[in-house]
Amino acid sequence: MNKVPNAAASAEASRAPEAPLSTAGRDDLAAAKRVLVQEADALRRLADSLDGALLKALDILAAVTGRVIVTGMGKSGHIARKIAATLASTGTPAQFVHPAEASHGDLGMVTSKDAVLALSNSGETAELSDILGFARRWNIPVIGITMKAESALGNAADVTLALPKTPEAGAMGLAPTTSTTMMLALGDALAVGLYERKGLSAEDFHELHPGGKLGQILIRVGNLMHVGDEVPLIGTDDVMSHALLIMTAKTFGCVGVVNAGGDLVGIVTDGDLRRHMGPDLLRERVGDVMTKGPLTIRANALAAEAVRVMNERSITSLFVCDGMKPTGIVRLHDCLKAGVA
Structure with missing residues (x-):
């Protein structure tokens, strides 16, 4: 049987031998x-x-x-x-x-x-x-x-x-x-x-090197995250119709779910909507649809770490938490826009 030659080997074979060095x-x-x-x-x-x-x-x-x-x-x-x-x-x-x-x-x-x-x-x-x-x-x-x-x-x-x-x-x-x-x-x-x-510290170093590749490497999640009213949050006892409105308005493709104490206990994503699609979805309780224990990250973590996590899990947003309390949300697009890769 004739074997197809390896491309790298073919390229090596076709490369002209180097001429011997002159004196x-x-x-x-x-x-x-x-x-x-x-x-x-x-x-x-x-x-x-x-x-x-x-x-x-x-x-x-x-x-x-x-x-x-x-x-x-x-x-x-x-x-x-x-x-x-x-x-x-x-x-x-x-x-x-x-x-x-x-x-x-x-x-x-x-x-x-x-x-x-x-x-x-x-x-x-x-x-x-x-x-x-x-x-x-x-x-x-x-x-x-x-x-x-x-x-x-x-x-x-x-x-x-x-x-x-x-x-x-x-x-x-x-x-x-x-x-x-x-x-x-x-x-x-x-x-x-x-x-x-x-x-x-690395944070001090970043203050002195805000530009260029070094500055990009040292950017923290807290520098890129969305905070305040931009963060999509909803309670466990709210209905899914309200969750869908928040997801549509805040454009992160997800909504974080908090309990009565303000702790982040779940997340509702586009995938959750597809998995629970049915005539009663909009009337269902958010706590019954959410995915429990969502991935989170700290505000002082390097943005490069957030990019790695999002790429590994094939997600586009991460909630930023202080303990269990959500303080923001960081989006893959924002990291890439800032030059973090």
């Missing part, structure tokens, strides 16, 4: 791998070198009542901008101040409530002198990140985070590569250390 191609790959290995080794050395200075830096940054002013020149400046953004996004107010612009008026951005985090591989960046002098004059704490602890920056800083002496990547070893990778990683370590000290 230049092999050299390029080797160079790229060498850079990554060298930078990874530098990060391991950096991790091993961390000591009490990092803890002192965290103490200073955690005590700041103003902002962390992050500064640096050239490539260090680009890294400083990213560190400032990471600090701000993890709950530590921060901003980047360009050291050259600081000398021409931007020192007004720095206050006595701030701390300065200055980056310079050599520690001798001339453009940093004015912002460091300003910090010393107004007793603003300074944290320096540099490869040379015995430098102008190292001597001016209250705490110096010294990078391990590691050559820059590449044959010439001149362009800032390994040094900026270590600076960037050290900035991440400070930011994460601070937010873990503060006990930043």
